[in-house]
Amino acid sequence: xxxxxxxxxxxxxxxxxxQKVFVKGQGATLWDEEGNTYTDFLAGIAVCSLGHSxxxxxxxxxxxxxxxxxxxNLYYTAPQADLAEKLVTSSFADRAFxxxxxxxxxxxxIKLARRYFNKKGQPDRVKIISMSRSxxxxxxxxxxxxxQDKIKDGFAPLVDGFxxxxxxxxxxxxxxMDHTVCAVMMEPIQGEGGVVPADPEYIKAVRALCDREGIxxxxxxxxxxxxxxxxxxxxxxxxxxxxxxxxxxxxxxxxPMGAMLATQEAATGFALGSHxxxxxxxxxxxxxxxxxxxxISQPAFLQDVVEKGQYFKKQLSSLQATHxxxxxxxxxxxxxxxxxxxxxxxxxxxxxxxxxxxNAIQGNILRFAPPxxxxxxxxxxxxxxxxxxxx
Ligand SMILES: *Cc1c(COP(=O)(O)O)cnc(C)c1O
Numbered sequence: 001x002x003x004x005x006x007x008x009x010x011x012x013x014x015x016x017x018x019q020k021v022f023v024k025g026q027g028a029t030l031w032d033e034e035g036n037t038y039t040d041f042l043a044g045i046a047v048c049s050l051g052h053s054x055x056x057x058x059x060x061x062x063x064x065x066x067x068x069x070x071x072x073n074l075y076y077t078a079p080q081a082d083l084a085e086k087l088v089t090s091s092f093a094d095r096a097f098x099x100x101x102x103x104x105x106x107x108x109x110i111k112l113a114r115r116y117f118n119k120k121g122q123p124d125r126v127k128i129i130s131m132s133r134s135x136x137x138x139x140x141x142x143x144x145x146x147x148q149d150k151i152k153d154g155f156a157p158l159v160d161g162f163x164x165x166x167x168x169x170x171x172x173x174x175x176x177m178d179h180t181v182c183a184v185m186m187e188p189i190q191g192e193g194g195v196v197p198a199d200p201e202y203i204k205a206v207r208a209l210c211d212r213e214g215i216x217x218x219x220x221x222x223x224x225x226x227x228x229x230x231x232x233x234x235x236x237x238x239x240x241x242x243x244x245x246x247x248x249x250x251x252x253x254x255x256p257m258g259a260m261l262a263t264q265e266a267a268t269g270f271a272l273g274s275h276x277x278x279x280x281x282x283x284x285x286x287x288x289x290x291x292x293x294x295x296i297s298q299p300a301f302l303q304d305v306v307e308k309g310q311y312f313k314k315q316l317s318s319l320q321a322t323h324x325x326x327x328x329x330x331x332x333x334x335x336x337x338x339x340x341x342x343x344x345x346x347x348x349x350x351x352x353x354x355x356x357x358x359n360a361i362q363g364n365i366l367r368f369a370p371p372x373x374x375x376x377x378x379x380x381x382x383x384x385x386x387x388x389x390x391x
Pocket of ligand 1: 100101102103104106135136137138187191192220221222223224248249
């Protein structure tokens with residue numbers, strides 16, 4: 001049996017896989033088992049932000065693996081301490097909790113918000129308001145938080161206490177606010193939901209309303225964080241900070257890692273023994289994340305993401321003049337979506353044949369999340385292919 005046959009026979013068939021077997025990656029280029037090359041405009045869904053097989057990350061991982069991989073959070077380890085310091089001192093937050101995925105980081109955020117009010121003597125404040133078309137993960141609590149029905153199909157009873165409201169609609173938020181709500185949870189820019197940015201006035205009004213009600217604001221930056229949107233964290237674009245933020249995808253450039261960051265005040269919701277995980281912040285992934293952070297957090301690196309993102313959006317928008325199928329081009333930095341009035345999956349297939357990996361979401365939206373090291377030439381080459389395909 002070959003790789004495809006084995007996978008289809010032995011692995012749960014929960015993924016709609018594209019018919020390619022990849023064997024190697026370097027920068028923004030991937031190789032399949034037949035030796036064909038592809039330019040990767042998805043980066044493992046906004047994960048491999050420094051590109052595949054980044055030499056410094058590879059070196060860090062190899063050295064750390066040969067030094068100390070894991071000892072449990074019963075003990076102190078330097079990479080975790082150093083990473084927490086970096087994340088905290090470069091953000092609104094005072095404390096970090098390390099997990100292994102985006103869903104787990106969001107689980108930690110949900111638990112923290114509930115326990116914060118429980119310990120403050122407000123045990124009725126348990127509800128979390130989240131947004132329609134949001135995506136927060138696939139564990140029971142995070143799929144309950146997620147605002148997309150297809151992800152919940154067959155899993156009832158869901159975790160209680162989640163209210164979904166339309167995104168970018170402050171009146172809907174006001175209408176659902178009462179003394180039983182402990183937090184609002186949202187992505188500053190919805191990723192899986194279609195690359196939909198929050199309106200600047202909306203996100204400011206959400207912050208103000210949370211302050212007025214004395215409840216917590218959670219930003220899920222699992223997809224938008226770590227430089228993806230041209231700032232270290234996407235909420236910096238809006239000048240609004242949350243009380244709790246979650247990160248994951250790009251944290252360790254492909255090694256599994258999540259983080260939940262919180263202000264000192266919100267962090268009081270957890271005490272000794274409140275939450276734990278075996279693998280979270282293990283020296284191996286934390287060391288990789290430190291190397292990633294040292295590169296991505298450089299102002300010149302982030303400025304380059306902003307510049308290339310603007311260039312990419314400008315080139316895509318310029319296609320609109322000749323291709324009426326394109327309905328909108330949006331996003332921040334190098335998280336870009338293009339809405340078309342046709343089937344996005346068809347374009348994804350055709351792009352693959354021409355050697356470009358892109359992604360379709362919500363049926364009619366093309367998502368681009370290339371490695372942040374993508375070049376102008378690679379952007380031009382993809383735009384030329386899209387130009388020919390959309391004709
Ligand atoms: C991918 C994603 C998650 C889930 O992360 P996993 O690592 O797959 O659990 C949660 N929230 C957002 C915004 C995401 O994009």
